Amino acid sequence: MKVLIIGGTGTVGKAVIEELNGRHEIIVASRTGGDIQVDIENEASIVEMYKKLPKLDAVVVTTGGRGGHVAPLTEMSVEDYRVGLDSKLLGQVNVVLKGIEFMNEGGSFTLIGGASGAQDVVPQLSNFFMVNAALEGFVTAAATELPKSLRINAVCPTVITESMPAFGSYFRGFSSVPSREIAMAFSKSIEGVQTGQNYNLS
Secondary structure (H helix, E strand, C coil), X not given: CEEEEECCCCHHHHHHHHHHECCEEEEEEECCCECEECCXXXXXXXXXXXXXXXXXXXXXXXXXXXXXXXXXXXXXXXXXXXXXHHHHHHHHHHHHHHHHHHEEEEEEEEEECCCCCCCCCCXXXXXXXXXXXXXXXXXXXXXXXXXXXXXXXXXXEXXXXXXHHHHHHHCCCCCXXXXXXXXXXXXXXXXXXXXXXXXXXX
């Protein structure tokens, strides 16, 4: 399969590449490196990326862009919430919407989520939880309407083991998930048959 990995130069992206390497033709996209550049917050950039590529069998997103704004709820503003909405949520939604016509029949999209309202809430990360819950809803709904027998799933880890130095203080008492385990969930989505699934990893 021809597999596009957006965010392939990051920690999770590299793990997914290692997991899939040797079985598929991999194309790496990122903001500044990889085989092709893309900014998922820029709709025109996404379209330009797809136009430069062959028809794809799988599109994988392993980056949440800027992710979200970290602050106590009482210090948050609507503009702060737009950070996660414009980046991690709508960026990935646009990757799907703009990518449909560039996918082969039976292809798949696999997005990256995270801790959501279905799991233990973490203080100061309401922007992240809101975005992750919305992303899960999008995946569930989009799976019922995608044409060409396309599939869509999301991989939703809590805190990544390699990110514990930066985020561990927010996730006291949580088990972290190594990137290699996250990569296996991406493989399950890409190489399996399921659709509309949110693979929650903790």
